[in-house]
Structure formats: structure tokens, C-alpha cells
Amino acid sequence: MPDQEPTPEEQTPPRGREPVDGRPPHPQDQSGPRPEPGEGPPATDTPDDGTRGPRNEDPLDREPLDVAAVLGELLQSAGAVLTQLREASPEAVRDALADPLATAVGIAAELGVDWQGTVDDVVGYTRSRLAGDYAVDEFGFDPEFTERIVLPALRPLARSWFRAEISGVEHLPAEGPALLVANHAGTLPLDGLVLHSVIFDEIGRHPRMLGADLVFATPFSHDFARRIGVTYACPEDALRLLQTENLVTVFPEGFKGLGKPYSERYRLQRFGRGGFVSTAIAARVPIIPVSVVGSEEIYPVLAQAPTAARALGLPYLPITPLFPWLGLLGAVPLPSKWMIQVGEPIATDQLDASTADDAMTVFDVTNQVRETIQDTLYAMLAERRSPFF
Amino acid sequence: MARVVLVTGVSDDFAARCARSLAARPGLEVVGVDLVPPRRPLEDVSFVRADVRSPVLAGLLVSREVDTVVHLAPLVVRGGSRRSRAADKESNVIGSMQLFAACQRSSRVRSVVLGSTAEVYAASARNPAAFREDAGLRGGPRTAFAQDCLEIESYARSLPQRRPDVAVTVLRLGPLLGAGVRSQLTRWLSGPVVPKAAGFDARLQFLHPADGAHAVTRAVTHPEPGLYNVAAPDVVMLSQLLTWLGRPAWPVPRPALAALRRPAARADLTVPDDVDGITFGRVLDVRRVAEALQVRSHWTSRSAAEEFIALTSPGVRSHIVSVAQRRLGAGRA
Numbered sequence: 001m002p003d004q005e006p007t008p009e010e011q012t013p014p015r016g017r018e019p020v021d022g023r024p025p026h027p028q029d030q031s032g033p034r035p036e037p038g039e040g041p042p043a044t045d046t047p048d049d050g051t052r053g054p055r056n057e058d059p060l061d062r063e064p065l066d067v068a069a070v071l072g073e074l075l076q077s078a079g080a081v082l083t084q085l086r087e088a089s090p091e092a093v094r095d096a097l098a099d100p101l102a103t104a105v106g107i108a109a110e111l112g113v114d115w116q117g118t119v120d121d122v123v124g125y126t127r128s129r130l131a132g133d134y135a136v137d138e139f140g141f142d143p144e145f146t147e148r149i150v151l152p153a154l155r156p157l158a159r160s161w162f163r164a165e166i167s168g169v170e171h172l173p174a175e176g177p178a179l180l181v182a183n184h185a186g187t188l189p190l191d192g193l194v195l196h197s198v199i200f201d202e203i204g205r206h207p208r209m210l211g212a213d214l215v216f217a218t219p220f221s222h223d224f225a226r227r228i229g230v231t232y233a234c235p236e237d238a239l240r241l242l243q244t245e246n247l248v249t250v251f252p253e254g255f256k257g258l259g260k261p262y263s264e265r266y267r268l269q270r271f272g273r274g275g276f277v278s279t280a281i282a283a284r285v286p287i288i289p290v291s292v293v294g295s296e297e298i299y300p301v302l303a304q305a306p307t308a309a310r311a312l313g314l315p316y317l318p319i320t321p322l323f324p325w326l327g328l329l330g331a332v333p334l335p336s337k338w339m340i341q342v343g344e345p346i347a348t349d350q351l352d353a354s355t356a357d358d359a360m361t362v363f364d365v366t367n368q369v370r371e372t373i374q375d376t377l378y379a380m381l382a383e384r385r386s387p388f389f
Numbered sequence: 390m391a392r393v394v395l396v397t398g399v400s401d402d403f404a405a406r407c408a409r410s411l412a413a414r415p416g417l418e419v420v421g422v423d424l425v426p427p428r429r430p431l432e433d434v435s436f437v438r439a440d441v442r443s444p445v446l447a448g449l450l451v452s453r454e455v456d457t458v459v460h461l462a463p464l465v466v467r468g469g470s471r472r473s474r475a476a477d478k479e480s481n482v483i484g485s486m487q488l489f490a491a492c493q494r495s496s497r498v499r500s501v502v503l504g505s506t507a508e509v510y511a512a513s514a515r516n517p518a519a520f521r522e523d524a525g526l527r528g529g530p531r532t533a534f535a536q537d538c539l540e541i542e543s544y545a546r547s548l549p550q551r552r553p554d555v556a557v558t559v560l561r562l563g564p565l566l567g568a569g570v571r572s573q574l575t576r577w578l579s580g581p582v583v584p585k586a587a588g589f590d591a592r593l594q595f596l597h598p599a600d601g602a603h604a605v606t607r608a609v610t611h612p613e614p615g616l617y618n619v620a621a622p623d624v625v626m627l628s629q630l631l632t633w634l635g636r637p638a639w640p641v642p643r644p645a646l647a648a649l650r651r652p653a654a655r656a657d658l659t660v661p662d663d664v665d666g667i668t669f670g671r672v673l674d675v676r677r678v679a680e681a682l683q684v685r686s687h688w689t690s691r692s693a694a695e696e697f698i699a700l701t702s703p704g705v706r707s708h709i710v711s712v713a714q715r716r717l718g719a720g721r722a
Contacts, residue, residue, distance in 0.1 A: 132632030138624050138672045139518045140592045216514035216669070219588020219643065226592070236517035236524065240674075 074332065108153065122148070139237070140226030143206065150228050154197040157190075161335050162294060164194055168342035169202045171288055177242040178345065179280045180207055180249040181369050182290040183268055183377065184257035187299040187318045189215075190333060191292050195249060196228065198340060207249040208241050214255075214315065235279050242283040249290075250276045252366075259316035261304070265296035266377045274366035277348075281365070282356040286345035289369050291376035294338030297387040299323065336387045341376050391418045394609055395455040397441050397488065398462030399434070400425040403565055403598050404504075407461060407605040408434045414610065420453055422446065423462070441484040447491035456497050457609050460488060461504040463541055464562070466534050467572050478537055485541040489548050492555065500556040500612045502605060503545045507563045507594075507620065507673055508535035512665040518592075521674045522561070522616045532662045542616075549614070556614040560604055563596035563620025563673055564666075566693045568700050570598060576659040577667070579701055583631055584649055584660050585667060587640030591627040592670030596620045597688035597696070604684045613681050618673035621690040627667065633698050635707025643668060 102123045109119055125148060136142045158164045172178075180199075184191060192209050199207045210233035216222045231237045233250065241248045251257060256269040280287050301318040309317035323330030346369060355361040396408040399421035405428075412419040412433035421427070421434040422441065439445045441462055449455070463481045492498045510520040511528040530536050545557050564574050577583065585591075596619060604619045631638050641649060646668070650660040661667055678684045688696075 130632065132629040134629070136592070136624055136626055138592070138594075138674075140590070140624070140626065140670070213515045219586070221588070222514070222669075223588060223590045226590070231518045232515065234515075234517050236521070237519075240517070240519060 136227075139208075139229065139231045139241075141206075141208070141229035141231075142227045143229075146206065146228045147200075151197055151200055154193055155201070158194045158197040158338075161333070162194060162298075162338040163335075164198050164294070164338040164340060166198050166202060166340040166342065168344075171342045171345055172199065172203050172205075173247070173286075173345075174203060174205075175245070177245050177283065177285040178247055178288050179238075179242065179276060179283075179285055180247065180288045180290050180342075181276060181373070182249060182251055183266075183292055183295075183373055184251035184253045185260070185265065185292070186295040186297075186333070187258055187301060187320065188331075188333075189251070189258060190298060191295040192230075192249065192251065193228075194295075194338060195290070195292065195340065199247075205247050207247045209249045210238055210251075212254055235275060235282075238276070238279045239283055242279070242285050252276055252370075255315040259301065259304070259318060262296070262300040262302060265300075266293070266381060268370055268374050268377075271366050271370050274362045277362045277365045277369070278356045281348045281351050281361070282353060284349040284353065286347050286349075287365070287369055288345045289343035289372045289376070291341045291343065291373050291380060292338065293340075293377060293380045293384065294336040294387070297336035298333035300334070334388075337384075337389055339380055339384070341380060343372055343376060346372070391416050392457060393418045393420065393453055393455045394457045394459060395420045395422060395450065395453070396434070396459045396461060397422050398460075398465050399423045399431060399436065400427050401461065401465045402428070402569060402571065403464060403601060404461035405429065405431060405434075406598055407459065407504075407602045410602045410606050411459070411609060414606065417609070420449070420455065422449070440480075441488045442480065446488065447494060450491055450495040450498065454497050455495070457500045457502065457612075458488065458492055458498060459502045459504070459605060459609060460485065460541075460545070461605075463534075463538055464504050464506065466537075467506065467565075467574075474533060478533070481537045482540050486544055489544050493548060493552050498552075498555060500558070500609070500614075501545060501548060502608045503542065503557070503559045504605065505538045505542050505559050505561045506535060507561050507618065507671055508532055508663055508666060509539045509542070509561060510671055510673070512663075512669040512671040514669060516669075519672045519674045520618065522618055522677055531665055534662060546616075556612040558608040558612060558614055559616045560608060560619050560678075561617065561673070562601055562604075563594050563618070565598050565601060566595035566690075567597040567599070567688065567696050570697065573659060573661040573663075575697065575701075577661050578630070578634060578636070578697075580636070580658045581705065582637050582639040582658070583634075584639045584641055584646060584653060584658060585627060586643040586646050586664075589643060589668045591667050592624045592672055593627055593630060593667075593690065594620045594624050594670075594672050595690040595693045597686070597693040600684075600686045600688050603687070604678065604682065607682050607684050611682065615677075615681060617678040617682060617684075618675050619678055619684065620673045620675055621686045621688055621693060622675055623689045623691060624670075624672055625690050625694055627670070630694055632706075633694065634701070634704050635710065636704030637706050 102119065105119050105122050105126070129145070134142060134144050182191065182195060189211070196207055196209065199205065206229050209230045211225055211230045213232060215225045215230065216232055231241070238248055238250070252271040253269040254272065260269060277287070299318060299320045301320055303319040305317040305319060309315065320330065322332065346365070348365070351361060394411050394417055396404060396411065396419060398404040399408050400423040405421070408419050408421045409432050411417050419434045421431050421436045422439050424438065424440045426436065426438065437449060439449065450458070462484060466477050466481065489501070492501055509526065509530050510516070510524065511526060511530050513528055516527055517524060530539060542559050545559055548557055549555055565572060566574065600621065601619060628638070646660060647664045653660050675686070
């Protein structure tokens with residue numbers, strides 16, 4: 001790691017990067033480190049805005065990164081937690097240890113998780129689950145667990161942290177199968193989780209996601225993914241879900257989208273081989289393009305560590321403003337403002353089912369979907385004032 | 390005229406059960422063959438002590454006028470045989486080749502039913518959640534037993550090329566679970582702790598022996614040549630199963646699980662050969678067998694597991710839970 005700085009990293013930005021205050025910097029402002037006039041701790045910007053020349057046609061360059069204010073808030077809340085911990089009475093600690101489950105549920109409720117019931121309800125429900133009394137489908141999807149534990153825990157992340165807003169909900173079918181195609185970004189597939197949370201809240205259906213093999217080859221990630229209804233992205237599983245009238249979400253960019261550098265943000269990567277289009281045509285279901293803005297800023301990838309990534313067997317190992325400098329705290333996503341736009345469905349049922357194998361048709365539809373999402377992304381970016389508000 | 394069915398491998402409990410349920414059918418005469426006599430009486434089945442590899446068998450096919458051969462001998466491997474790997478391969482692959490050659494030569498044989506295993510589908514992170522019969526076998530099976538079964542399947546399926554009048558039905562049977570089942574799987578689940586891959590909760594699907602025997606019987610009485618998955622339609626998670634069993638899981642890193650097999654055996658713990666199957670789980674699509682053979686499982690995976698659990702000694706965890714509940718109950722009252 002070339003320019004690792006001693007702690008505390010929160011207070012001093014790594015040298016050689018341009019600290020920015022709350023105001024939008026001029027793209028060519030190369031004035032180097034500046035003292036901060038009392039606006040909270042400064043933070044790093046990506047080298048992208050500073051080092052490359054202006055690209056006036058691109059709406060991205062007009063956006064400032066307001067990491068400073070965010071880091072300040074993070075530090076404040078961390079301090080508050082520490083103070084509370086110091087003030088905890090021995091009795092409270094003893095109570096907490098006597099019933100760790102209730103404590104965990106209670107803490108989560110304090111953090112803003114709405115469990116749709118009292119803490120006692122949830123504790124009782126969890127106990128009954130510990131008896132193994134639930135059913136999963138052949139994909140290992142556990143709707144009860146997803147609805148009662150995962151989605152309530154995700155809701156504050158989606159609604160309060162990312163303040164996700166969704167438009168075009170009328171394009172989501174209330175019943176019947178459909179294939180949602182979305183852009184993929186942000187190093188960790190949080191966009192899938194946020195989409196799941198937001199779409200479930202809007203129409204009460206689970207968008208079953210398709211994931212890469214790494215998701216299922218990794219311990220614990222395998223369990224979590226299967227439990228919330230993710231399955232391996234292969235035509236067999238996609239077709240099977242669509243034939244049983246499910247809403248299926250696919251991220252055709254895959255790792256290429258997740259791990260792309262911050263300078264490439266909101267530029268769609270290659271859409272695989274268009275396998276999702278073949279599947280949609282074969283199943284005769286509409287393709288619904290979904291454009292997500294905000295996911296790129298949660299972990300801005302400044303650089304890659306390919307050697308370390310290879311050693312760990314990962315497709316990429318990103319270096320972000322917070323990771324790996326802050327360790328686990330670096331895994332806290334930056335609170336960008338998310339906007340999700342559901343586009344008009346692209347019908348595939350007027351196409352002959354036999355064209356599912358026709359490379360020309362598949363490429364045409366793939367490009368149509370890709371361009372729809374890309375155009376929507378640019379339009380949304382042009383309207384956006386800041387990545388964080 | 391009564392049809393004559395020859396069933397191989399009847400020393401195995403499941404094969405014996407199939408033979409008995411075939412013999413219970415009117416108009417079916419059943420001959421059971423194995424080198425080892427069965428543990429329990431075969432009732433109406435006439436037992437012939439012979440090796441599938443011996444020329445006696447070819448003579449038997451002719452002398453008893455056998456028209457249907459039900460080949461279940463390969464499954465003995467999973468039924469708890471303690472033979473060496475080489476002996477398994479010898480008797481399974483070579484034995485099956487010779488049996489099918491004898492079938493080819495006997496003009497009376499009209500149908501062959503082969504009991505194969507669901508293990509031929511490789512469980513991995515890169516395979517579909519549910520396997521259909523026509524699924525490409527990406528990666529191929531990992532266990533020696535499954536590789537043998539795949540080889541035997543290919544011999545069976547090439548039989549109609551030389552004898553177009555012979556109908557070949559291959560049944561890929563899910564893991565057996567239920568009362569009286571003794572296998573690697575049940576030994577694994579009956580240990581004081583159950584070794585498993587940490588962070589992998591397998592999706593498990595079972596087949597109750599009664600349903601398995603029903604499918605075999607149906608394939609004999611209503612020959613519908615083809616390849617069929619046979620298993621209960623539902624899925625239980627390994628964590629659920631262990632909770633019901635009341636046995637603690639022993640999570641070990643996935644790469645270490647296969648390496649654990651030998652040392653664990655010394656500590657009286659069994660780790661099944663099919664490590665991937667208990668890591669990722671393996672689920673079969675059973676729609677084809679329901680449509681073509683009209684075989685619908687009477688038992689679910691869950692009820693099969695419950696029957697198995699009812700007949701095994703409760704695990705440590707359920708003991709602790711019951712004690713804790715008694716204490717807590719007393720405390721509250």
C-alpha cells in the first residue's frame with residue numbers, strides 16, 4: 001500500500017490527494033492541500049476530478065463530493081455511542097448478557113429498524129425459528145426470514161441512509177413474471193439489497209436476484225444470498241423463476257460493473273453475452289430496465305490491488321477513500337442519495353420464441369436495454385444537484 | 390403368463406424392499422440376486438445366490454425366462470457396504486457391463502430398469518439450483534461412486550442401440566432417508582456432532598424408501614423408457630434438520646471438510662464421500678417423473694426426515710434445550 005498514513009486517518013487526508021470542502025471545486029483547481037476553515041474534518045476527493053482534464057459534455061464532472069460533512073457526522077455518532085457505553089450501568093450490562101437475543105433486537109430497534117411489532121414479538125418469533133419451523137423453496141429462499149428480519153434491517157439503510165427514491169413504479173407488474181435489468185455498481189452488491197427493499201415496499205413482491213458464482217462459493221455469503229432468494233445466474237434458474245411467475249432481477253454487468261473505477265462511474269460495462277435477453281424471449285416475459293443512481297458513490301474505487309485480489313481469490317480488491325485505511329469502518333458505505341427509475345417495459349412476446357437463439361435479435365434487444373438504461377442514467381445525473389443530497 | 394422380474398443387489402435393504410413390493414404385485418414373479426444373502430426374509434421373492442459378474446446370471450435370465458431386469462446393485466455402495474473402492478468399481482462397472490451384455494443376449498428381456506443416483510449431478514456454486522434430467526453435467530460428478538453410476542448409465546442407455554426392443558428406464562434416486570435406512574448419510578447425521586462446511590447451509594432433498602420402491606415398481610409395471618429424477622418435491626435446510634435432530638453442527642472450513650474424512654472416522658464420525666452435496670446441497674427437478682411415470686412422492690423430505698429423527702436417539706442439543714426449558718419453566722412458575 002503505497003501511501004498509507006498513520007492513524008488517525010479520519011483527521012488527516014492522505015498526502016498527495018486534494019482535500020475539498022463543501023463547495024464544488026473547479027475541475028481544474030489544482031491548488032493542492034488547503035487548510036480547512038472550520039467546516040468539520042476534511043476528506044479526500046477522488047483523483048479523478050483533479051487529475052483529468054475537464055469533460056464538459058459529461059454531467060458527472062460538475063458534481064462535488066461532499067465527503068467532509070459525512071465523515072464529520074460519522075465521527076459524531078461514533079463519539080455518542082462511546083459516551084453511552086461508558087455511562088451504561090452494571091445492571092444494564094447484566095440484563096443485556098442474560099438475554100442477548102432480546103438485547104440485539106432492542107439495539108437494532110434503537111438504530112431505527114422497524115420490526116413491525118414489539119421487540120417481544122420479534123424475540124418470540126426468532127425463538128420459534130430456532131426450532132427450525134419454516135419452509136424454504138428449492139432455491140433456499142426463505143420468505144418469512146426475508147420479510148421479518150432482513151427487509152426491516154435493510155429499510156433504514158435504503159430509506160434513511162441512502163434516502164432511496166423510486167419513480168416509475170407503475171411499470172412494475174403487480175403479478176406475473178418480468179425480468180428487471182439494472183446497472184450494477186458500488187464494489188459490494190448493496191444495490192441489489194436496496195432494490196429488493198424498495199421494490200418489496202412498493203409492490204409487495206420479492207425481486208429474485210441472480211448472482212455470480214462467487215456469491216455462492218463464498219461461505220456465509222452463500223447462506224445469506226440463498227436465504228433472501230438470490231440464485232446462481234444461469235439460464236436454467238432464471239427460466240425456472242420466470243416460469244413460476246416470479247419477478248427476476250439481473251445485473252448483466254456483473255463484476256465488471258461492481259469493480260469499475262470511480263472515473264468510469266455510470267458508464268455501463270458490457271452486458272455479458274445477452275443471455276438474459278434469450279431467457280426473457282424464451283419465457284416470453286417483458287424486460288424492465290431499471291436505472292439506479294447513487295450506488296456508484298457508496299465506495300468510490302480509487303485504485304485496484306490486483307495482486308492482493310488474486311491472492312485472496314477475489315475478482316477485484318478495491319481501494320476506496322475509506323478502505324482499507326479504516327479497516328472495518330471503511331466498509332461503511334458513504335451515504336449517497338439514491339434514485340431509482342423504473343423504465344417502460346420492453347415486450348418480448350411479439351418476438352418468435354425461436355429467436356431466443358438468434359444472435360442478431362438478442363444483440364439488438366440487449367443494446368436497446370443497455371441504451372435505455374444508459375440514457376436514463378445520464379438524464380438523472382444531469383438533474384442531480386449533488387451525489388449526497 | 391406371469392412376467393418374471395430379476396432384481397439385483399437384494400442384500401441391500403432398499404433393493405430388497407423394491408423386490409418385495411414388486412413381488413406383491415399380481416402377475417409378477419420376482420427373482421432376487423446377490424452374492425450376500427439379505428438380512429431379512431424376502432417373502433415372495435425367490436433368492437438366487439449369484440454374482441452379477443458370473444456366467445450363472447446369463448443362464449438364469451434364460452432358464453427363468455426373465456423379461457425385466459431391475460439393476461439396483463450399484464446402490465449397495467451407498468447403503469453402507471464396507472468394500473474397498475477397487476472392489477466397488479469392479480463389481481459395479483464391470484458387473485453392470487456383464488449384466489447388460491447378458492440382457493442383450495437373452496431374447497426374452499424386454500425392459501431394463503437401472504437405479505442410479507442423484508449424485509451424478511455435481512453440486513457446486515456454478516450449477517442450477519434444481520437439476521433437470523437434461524441438465525448439462527457442468528464439472529461432472531466428483532465422487533467415485535457417482536462417476537461409476539454415470540458410466541453404468543451410459544452402458545444402459547447404449548443397450549437399445551443393439552436391442553431396439555428393450556426399453557431402458559434410468560431412475561436417478563435422491564438420497565434415501567426414513568425408518569430403517571442405513572447409509573453414509575444417516576451415519577453422518579447420527580454422530581455426536583455433525584461436521585459441516587462453515588457458512589454453507591446445504592439445501593437437502595430426500596427420498597423415502599417407500600416412494601423409491603414405488604417409483605421402481607411403476608417403472609416395471611408401466612415401462613416408459615427414459616431418464617428420471619426421483620425425490621421428494623420439497624427442500625429442507627441442513628440447519629433445520631440439525632435443529633430437529635438436536636445435534637450440534639461442527640462447522641469446519643470447506644477445504645478442510647474433505648480432508649477430515651479419515652481422521653473423523655477414527656473418532657467415529659462419518660463425513661460422507663459426497664462432500665459437495667452436504668455443502669451446496671443438491672435439488673432435483675421431479676416434474677418429469679410425475680408427468681411421464683405418474684409417480685408422485687407420498688413422503689416429503691421433511692416427513693422422511695421426521696421419520697428418521699423419530700427413530701434415532703436424540704442429540705445433545707435437544708437434551709440441553711429440554712433441560713433449559715424445564716429450568717426456565719420452573720423459574721417462571
